[in-house]
Amino acid sequence: MTGSSEPAPPGRNRRVVLYGNPVLRQPAAPVRELDARIRQFLADLKTTMLEQDGLGLAGNQLGEPVAAFAFDPRTTGLDEPPTCMINPRVVATEGELEREEGCLSLPGIYEVIPRPELVRIAGIDETGRPVEREATGLLARAFMHETDHLAGRLFIDYLSELRRSLLARRLVEFEEREVKATTE
Ligand code: ZN
Numbered sequence: 001m002t003g004s005s006e007p008a009p010p011g012r013n014r015r016v017v018l019y020g021n022p023v024l025r026q027p028a029a030p031v032r033e034l035d036a037r038i039r040q041f042l043a044d045l046k047t048t049m050l051e052q053d054g055l056g057l058a059g060n061q062l063g064e065p066v067a068a069f070a071f072d073p074r075t076t077g078l079d080e081p082p083t084c085m086i087n088p089r090v091v092a093t094e095g096e097l098e099r100e101e102g103c104l105s106l107p108g109i110y111e112v113i114p115r116p117e118l119v120r121i122a123g124i125d126e127t128g129r130p131v132e133r134e135a136t137g138l139l140a141r142a143f144m145h146e147t148d149h150l151a152g153r154l155f156i157d158y159l160s161e162l163r164r165s166l167l168a169r170r171l172v173e174f175e176e177r178e179v180k181a182t183t184e
Pocket of ligand 1: 145
């Protein structure tokens with residue numbers, strides 16, 4: 001993949017789509033080239049994540065099935081600016097931890113689900129170079145959550161039928177809000 005030495009464009013704070021939008025169930029398409037459109041999209045992902053207090057944000061949450069996600073290494077104490085992982089794939093996992101998790105596409109819902117304790121992902125960084133990153137704790141959880149998004153999976157998919165049925169009413173509300181937002 002070809003990179004670019006041009007400075008990144010300023011990102012825009014965009015609307016995050018809610019549960020019910022079909023794009024959240026659509027597997028994301030791999031990025032083939034870091035052209036101006038994709039670079040703008042990556043900038044938007046980072047800005048939207050930061051402005052809306054997310055730990056991570058996947059491409060399809062901005063309404064486009066683009067295989068990239070933003071994450072903020074500072075959430076686990078790393079002194080690195082927010083960045084994007086492009087065409088990510090999980091190459092190794094270890095252990096398991098149960099923790100509460102939430103999602104900007106299901107605002108206000110927090111549920112305890114198991115995730116690996118340690119995760120290694122491979123992908124492409126914003127300059128077009130292949131990278132591998134290892135994470136533990138909250139960042140490992142974010143990596144699993146975001147790579148799931150790019151495969152069309154949501155964290156509530158891991159809940160028992162009983163837990164999901166308790167959320168049913170709120171899920172319908174998200175669907176209704178999303179229909180309203182996309183038809184206005
Ligand atoms: Zn999410």
